[in-house]
Amino acid sequence: MTIKIKNICCIGAGYVGGPTMAVIAKHCKDIQVNVVDINKKRINDWNSNNLDKLPIYEPGLAEIIIKTRGNNLHFSNLVQENIASADMIFISVNTPTKKSGFGAGKASDLKWIDLCAREISKYACGHTIVVEKSTLPIKTADTIKQILGSSKKTPAGELKTFSVLSNPEFLSEGTAINDLENPDRILIGGEEKESIDTLISIYKNWVPEEKILTTNIWSSELSKLISNAFLAQRISSINSISALCEKTGANIKEVSLAIGGDKRIGKKFLNTGPGFGGSCFKKDILNLIYICNHYGLPEVSNYWSKVIDINQWQTKRISRLVVEKLFGTLTSKRIGILGFSYKANTNDTRESPAINICKDLLEEGAILQIYDPKVSFEQVEYELENCVELDSKKNISKFNWIYSETMEKASEGCDALIILTEWDEFSKIDWGLISDKMRSPAWIFDTRLISNSKEATNYGLNVWNVGIGD
Ligand code: NAD
Ligand code: UGA
Numbered sequence: 001m002t003i004k005i006k007n008i009c010c011i012g013a014g015y016v017g018g019p020t021m022a023v024i025a026k027h028c029k030d031i032q033v034n035v036v037d038i039n040k041k042r043i044n045d046w047n048s049n050n051l052d053k054l055p056i057y058e059p060g061l062a063e064i065i066i067k068t069r070g071n072n073l074h075f076s077n078l079v080q081e082n083i084a085s086a087d088m089i090f091i092s093v094n095t096p097t098k099k100s101g102f103g104a105g106k107a108s109d110l111k112w113i114d115l116c117a118r119e120i121s122k123y124a125c126g127h128t129i130v131v132e133k134s135t136l137p138i139k140t141a142d143t144i145k146q147i148l149g150s151s152k153k154t155p156a157g158e159l160k161t162f163s164v165l166s167n168p169e170f171l172s173e174g175t176a177i178n179d180l181e182n183p184d185r186i187l188i189g190g191e192e193k194e195s196i197d198t199l200i201s202i203y204k205n206w207v208p209e210e211k212i213l214t215t216n217i218w219s220s221e222l223s224k225l226i227s228n229a230f231l232a233q234r235i236s237s238i239n240s241i242s243a244l245c246e247k248t249g250a251n252i253k254e255v256s257l258a259i260g261g262d263k264r265i266g267k268k269f270l271n272t273g274p275g276f277g278g279s280c281f282k283k284d285i286l287n288l289i290y291i292c293n294h295y296g297l298p299e300v301s302n303y304w305s306k307v308i309d310i311n312q313w314q315t316k317r318i319s320r321l322v323v324e325k326l327f328g329t330l331t332s333k334r335i336g337i338l339g340f341s342y343k344a345n346t347n348d349t350r351e352s353p354a355i356n357i358c359k360d361l362l363e364e365g366a367i368l369q370i371y372d373p374k375v376s377f378e379q380v381e382y383e384l385e386n387c388v389e390l391d392s393k394k395n396i397s398k399f400n401w402i403y404s405e406t407m408e409k410a411s412e413g414c415d416a417l418i419i420l421t422e423w424d425e426f427s428k429i430d431w432g433l434i435s436d437k438m439r440s441p442a443w444i445f446d447t448r449l450i451s452n453s454k455e456a457t458n459y460g461l462n463v464w465n466v467g468i469g470d
Contacts, residue, residue, distance in 0.1 A: 189220020339421025
């Protein structure tokens with residue numbers, strides 16, 4: 001038995017809510033999908049006729065938005081109204097690390113989840129299936145159930161009931177649409193069979209049934225955290241070995257290939273880099289650490305904390321190395337930063353390793369010329385300066401960085417270029433052209449191993465590659 005779903009409401013129009021609901025709307029034409037958010041600008045941007053203004057850059061997203069928006073996909077700030085008319089509500093709000101109070105710096109801040117549950121409890125009508133889409137600490141479903149249970153009837157006296165499911169999202173930014181269209185698996189945790197089957201019936205519109213995994217609710221909540229922890233652990237493992245390769249003459253690309261050839265290890269997620277970024281890996285591992293301590297498992301929490309330690313160390317050692325190679329001083333030296341997003345094909349800069357590397361270099365007195373194909377000047381400014389006032393028209397901050405519109409501009413007069421994001425265009429750099437613009441002796445630091453170092457060397461540039469050296 002399944003329940004007929006006519007109206008879905010998704011609370012949170014962010015990197016998960018927007019793309020996920022767009023794909024559901026695409027495949028479930030008989031369902032009205034309403035994505036709501038308290039952030040007015042974000043909703044205006046989702047509704048913009050200029051698709052370049054969508055709040056999220058994600059390959060393939062705009063094409064789906066054109067086909068669905070205004071038909072069965074709607075973006076608005078009408079949170080209460082859309083909760084009231086929904087048969088199923090996805091909670092896709094942010095769950096960042098707490099900044100203050102108990103558990104600050106580790107536990108997830110659940111204030112937005114709490115608020116959503118209260119709004120749902122107050123405004124929902126009839127029977128509503130509430131789906132946890134956000135990444136949450138294990139046992140959050142209990143909290144949500146308790147809050148939902150605080151209101152039993154609508155003002156008109158109609159009985160309200162709820163069923164809570166966990167359905168974590170595994171998409172990666174930059175490949176979100178493909179991940180949503182062809183997921184490795186869909187995970188649904190819950191207790192009531194009817195609600196689980198109803199959610200399965202939605203996914204079955206495009207996902208093969210054998211990919212839909214059902215578990216108890218706690219396994220589902222925990223598996224999302226553990227999935228991210230395992231992925232991040234692989235990156236810290238390979239990054240730790242990148243440093244050993246640089247010391248010994250081994251080549252990290254060859255080592256990755258050699259170990260990844262073992263099917264038990266696998267090829268994916270073995271790319272060394274400047275450290276993992278993004279809004280989730282660090283926060284989810286911090287949360288895991290917090291949970292392990294809470295349950296009296298300090299050995300387990302210590303184990304996972306090393307994944308974060310190595311990540312911070314990797315980023316810092318790259319900053320230090322740049323200073324060393326440039327004769328120990330960056331004062332008044334120009335450095336071009338190629339890439340500011342935390343990975344390619346996204347405009348997201350949350351926890352990007354570029355932020356800390358840029359800050360380190362600015363502190364050393366460098367003048368930075370920052371270029372990223374999709375990250376705006378305002379976003380770089382926000383990350384580096386926490387929104388101090390500056391003359392945005394000139395693209396010049398009162399600090400020592402300049403926003404460059406092109407890669408060529410970013411390299412003008414530079415003593416060094418640092419590739420920090422693996423944007424495809426950085427794999428095709430014309431080193432002849434770029435070397436003419438730089439000041440000699442010039443350095444290229446490739447933290448993503450995507451540039452043609454041989455060609456750069458042929459044009460007289462010094463090249464340092466992560467996991468290989470110079
Ligand atoms: P986000 O910050 O991009 O979006 C969250 C949105 O929720 C914001 O626009 C915010 O204004 C809105 N919001 C917060 N409280 C609200 C309320 N009470 N009512 C209405 N709107 C409200 O976050 P995100 O990146 O989409 O992540 C959302 C969740 O999904 C997090 O738990 C995250 O860990 C998880 N997740 C993220 C990704 C990813 O790639 N970004 C992938 C998988 C899972
Ligand atoms: C990650 C997970 O891959 C998703 O499954 C998960 O849903 C999501 O977090 C989440 O919960 O938010 P995302 O952060 O978007 O997705 O992107 P990843 O491709 O995982 O990259 C994360 C960081 O690791 C990036 O900075 C990337 O450059 C880095 N990375 C990735 C490496 O340094 N090496 C690799 O081999 C892979």
